[in-house]
Amino acid sequence: MRDGTVLVTGGAGYIGSHAVLALLDAGWKVVVVDNLVTGFDWAVDKRAKLVVANIEDEATVRRTMRDEGVIAVMHFAGSVVVPESVSDPLKYYRNNTVASRALIESAVACGVKHFIFSSTAATYGIPEQVPVSEESPKQPINPYGMSKLMTEIMLKDVAAAHPINYCALRYFNVAGADPQGRSGQSTAGATHLIKIAAEAATGKRAAVSVFGTDFATADGTGVRDYIHVTDLAAAHVDALDLLIARPEESHTMNCGYGRGFSVLQVLDAVDRVTNRTIERKLEGRRAGDPDALVADNSRILATLPWRPKHDDLETIVKDALAWERKLAERG
Secondary structure, X not given: OOOOEEEEEOOOOHHHHHHHHHHHHOOOEEEXXXXXXXXXXXXXXXXXXXXXXXXXXXXXXXXXXXXXXXXXXXXXXXXXXXXXXXXXXXXXXXXXXXXXXHHHXXXXXXXXXXXXXXXXXXXXXXXXXOOEOOOOXXXXXXXXXXXXXXXXXXXXXXXXHOOOEEEEEEEOEEEXXXXXXXXXXXXXXXXXXXXXXXXHHOOXXXXXXXXXXXXXXXXXXXXXXXXXXXXXXXXXXXXXXXXXXXXXXXXXXXEOOOOOEEXXXXXXXXXXXXXXXXXXXXXXXXXXXXXXXXXXXXXXXXXXXXXXOOOOHHHHHHHHHHHHHHHHHHX
């Protein structure tokens, strides 16, 4: 067992629950703080302790940090639906930026030395060139991306003033589910393509909408860098090891595979795995969708021992489908 406890916010959600599994499997003690608004208590592995609270609840968070001997925070809690952030920006600045500020302040007050932040490729907006490196201009085009960028800026400033270091991991398109079937994407009304396609393949949806067929890509549909959620979770554990080993350094890294697939390529992969054809509904573009968004992942490969183990589109699809079928059995 590692020395010290990791506090995981949003650990009852999709990515957070996989990070909890990765931490536990690596020998860490874990305490989860989640308000269960979008997460599920059953998604938290029984080896972890669950505290049901908002991260702005400073009394509860600080008591938990002190009582549990927390040495690091992995921060996943927040709101993640881009169109909703446009229609309700104040919700996103409250849930993502203001709440993060309270959490960071609690970490500093309790002497927590390490902070890993769940950031996003949405901080880049519509990139000027692809693949996108960490040095690319940060020009968010929606409140979701801006709320995350503002938290990155806070972390940079706080790390310069206090004995805490951080790693901001900018996710590209997260997909798939735990290969052992312990967790997966369970949220209703999902907006992720592979989750939606898995719902269509298992009869929960009649069709999949394809938004835009006139992008500057090989088949006219948008290209994205899809990363398996289990590989993403593993990157967080490696990032934590780095922060502990080099307490004077902080880092920002892209989390992606460095290659992209179009919407139609993804749907074709689902068809191959299921041996059936999903109905496609061709629709107009959504505002702000870039033609392609692919990570330059050279920094994470150079900085961490992390190497993807599930970087195959059909593997991602198979794991997503297996989880969707498991959800159907749960009812």
